[in-house]
Amino acid sequence: MDMSKIFKSRELLLLLLIIVFSIAITYINPAFMSLDNIADLLKANTVLGIFALGVLLVLISGGFDVSFTAIAQVVQYAVVYYFLQANLDNIYLAILCSIIIGAVMGSLNGVIIYYFKITAIIVTIATNSLFYGLLYVVTQGDLIYDIPPSFLGLAELKIFPLHAANGALYGISFVTCLWFLLALGMHLFLRHTVLGRSVYAIGGNPVSAERVGFNLKKTTLFIYTLVGAISGFASIVQVSIVQTVIPNSIVGSELQVIAAVVLGGASVTGGRGSVAGTLLGVLLFAILSNSLTLMKISPYYYNVFTGLVILFSVAINALQVIRQRRSRVRVLVDIKEPS
Numbered sequence: 001m002d003m004s005k006i007f008k009s010r011e012l013l014l015l016l017l018i019i020v021f022s023i024a025i026t027y028i029n030p031a032f033m034s035l036d037n038i039a040d041l042l043k044a045n046t047v048l049g050i051f052a053l054g055v056l057l058v059l060i061s062g063g064f065d066v067s068f069t070a071i072a073q074v075v076q077y078a079v080v081y082y083f084l085q086a087n088l089d090n091i092y093l094a095i096l097c098s099i100i101i102g103a104v105m106g107s108l109n110g111v112i113i114y115y116f117k118i119t120a121i122i123v124t125i126a127t128n129s130l131f132y133g134l135l136y137v138v139t140q141g142d143l144i145y146d147i148p149p150s151f152l153g154l155a156e157l158k159i160f161p162l163h164a165a166n167g168a169l170y171g172i173s174f175v176t177c178l179w180f181l182l183a184l185g186m187h188l189f190l191r192h193t194v195l196g197r198s199v200y201a202i203g204g205n206p207v208s209a210e211r212v213g214f215n216l217k218k219t220t221l222f223i224y225t226l227v228g229a230i231s232g233f234a235s236i237v238q239v240s241i242v243q244t245v246i247p248n249s250i251v252g253s254e255l256q257v258i259a260a261v262v263l264g265g266a267s268v269t270g271g272r273g274s275v276a277g278t279l280l281g282v283l284l285f286a287i288l289s290n291s292l293t294l295m296k297i298s299p300y301y302y303n304v305f306t307g308l309v310i311l312f313s314v315a316i317n318a319l320q321v322i323r324q325r326r327s328r329v330r331v332l333v334d335i336k337e338p339s
Helices: 003-008 010-028 035-044 046-060 068-085 091-116 120-139 149-156 174-192 194-204 206-211 216-242 254-263 275-294 299-336
Strands: 158-163 169-173
Touching: 010 275, 035 046, 035 169, 035 174, 035 275, 046 068, 046 174, 046 194, 046 216, 046 254, 046 275, 068 091, 068 120, 068 216, 068 254, 091 120, 091 149, 091 216, 149 174, 149 216, 158 174, 169 174, 174 194, 174 216, 174 275, 194 206, 194 216, 206 216, 254 275, 254 299, 275 299
Parallel strands: none
Antiparallel strands: 158 169
């Protein structure tokens, strides 16, 4: 096998690292590779994984979004509170409402970014503070413990359930399967639709993309609307997993999501990224984070670890870009040299 190809492919490199770290952690704690632990690890990182798909879309387009957690926080509180007040218990209706509300909130980012020509990171920092601040003003930080039963059942449902000798039921959580199905849909969208290809084109060079016919307005509005919808969906998944609504439970995890996506190969300058890389980035990030717990390292080092992951990933992306540019220069020189 050509080792140079492995290190040039972010997906193959991540897969290799996942295998190496899994073997190392299993050596420290053999229970790591058990079916129930793997299922729990995937379930615990499902919300992060869903958020990551939205962040991937934004980064590929050359944008930036840190408001997705605030959108999810507002959506989950509003939907759960309304359903309790209206005595409703329909998880499918709740998901639909969450997606719609999230899409509307996300579209606000797109409208401001496109029409007012303000940098995406500034806009989303502002809307993050706005949404989260309004939520706290309205709720006063009150928690909701009385969750409708159908919400709780979403995460408890198992796919391919197995009964252990002690009678316990193991299997992949239904919400984890929803994450993987959403990832498949995002992959098909990005790789096999005109709108998906326009996301890459705009992220690579928005001026050139417009000149060849891609609609910058349509794509920008669509991207941030879709990110909002994904955030709304993630909010209901999060409620089903933690079984309570805490106004500040999600806000603050933006860096973890961004770190996982960048680790997966997405470029913060746009035009690069894949769903496969993002999934592997989330899995590797989850495994590495879990290993900190197994090694009884203080949780205070978690943010240090997140920062190092972002710096490491950005450095690798930068080196890859430099290598590609040098290759192009060599090709141009070879073409211009007389035979």
